[in-house]
Amino acid sequence: LHEQEFMTTCLKELELKKKQEFGNIRHIEQAVNDLKAHASASKACLAGKFAELRLLLDEEERLTKKFIDEKTQRALMVYDQQMESCQERIQIVESFSDKVRQIQQQSDSIQLLQDYTATEKEIQEQRAPAQQWHPVPMSFEHVLNHTKGFVRAIQSIVQKPLEARLKEDIFSSLNATSKKEPGTLLKTISTVDRSLFLKHARSPTLEFDSLHPRLCLSEDRLTVSCSWRKRFYTYSPQRFDKLWQVLSKDAFFSGSHYWEVDVLHAGQGWWIGAAYPSIKRHGDSETCRLGWNRASWCIKRFDLEYWAFHKGERTLILTDDDPERIGVFLDYEAGILSFYNVMGGMAHLHTFRCKFTEPLYPALRLWEGAITICKLT
DSSP: OHHHHHHHHHHHHHHHHHHHHHHHHHHHHHHHHHHHHHHHHHHHHHHHHHHHHHHHHHHHHHHHHHHHHHHHHHHHHHHHHHHHHHHHHHHHHHHHHHHHHHHHTOSOHHHHHHHHHHHHHHHHHHTSOOOOOOOOOOOOHHHHHHHHHHHHHHHHHHTSOHHHHHHHTSSOOOOGGGGSTTTOOOOOOOOOOHHHHHTTBOOOOBOGGGOOTTEEEOTTSOEEEEOSSOOOOOOOTTSOSSSOEEEBSOOBOSSEEEEEEEOTTSTTOEEEEEEOTTSOOSSSSTTTSTTSSTTEEEEEEETTEEEEEETTEEEEEOOSSOOSEEEEEEETTTTEEEEEEGGGTSEEEEEEEOOOOSOBEEEEEESSSEEEEOOOO
């Protein structure tokens, strides 16, 4: 009997131990999920910061070139004035030369002597050699040296291994928890100066021929809204016939572009992104759906959640506020398509990285309500 009680107690202890180990597994799994979420958020934050850095470098390049242009134009204006002055003096010399020739050809000796005497002082003055002008060459060497030093400063930083830089805290003084191992990460919120993006502002209009029959376009082609009554639009092979989608009329195939989309009246479900012209238009398969194929990218709001979609792969977007206006930034050559919460201080939402191979068209999809592309230009 004693042995029976002992074994019962032992089994209870083993069961408790087993539950504890399962609890440990749950804690580890939670830590894994937290780590992945923090890693994703950190990469998203970095994408926003590097996008801002690229914009700052673009602005630095623009300002430096503008400086050279202004200095050049100012010098050219002075050179033009000097050349006009030289042309005026040439005309004076030519006019006086004609006068001297006329006196020289005077057949009456007395008249010749009188005319010469009257102009003798002026002749002596005009015989003086003309001043030789040697414009001082304008040099932009100091601008180039400044830029070279700027580049060298950046190179000297990035040439050192990243891990070594972080240990030295070159960029910021991090608190002690950031140095713990493993998995302790700082949670940061990235904000970007909107004015940097507005230098690349666009207001793409929507294409009527791609519009689904349940959608309506405003007269300025910037607002698309849902209609529960199907409209009988003229046939177009470019028209989406099943999905409530529309592409813009304007395509971007190089350079940097930024546009904003107002979703305040879009209801519970909307999709905002960009697509290649090769996206399929007929049916509702994955080849037609925005974000479900290689030909399109988008962020989506549905059921109070935000997701990023491309090729059917989705990434959860964590945001503290429901965006009322979405900013979209495209750097075609760099292969960047980024989304920002404009009203939330340009908080970064998501960045896609891809080597674009076709023109990109801003694209929208609705579930209810209306979406407006903001007029920025």
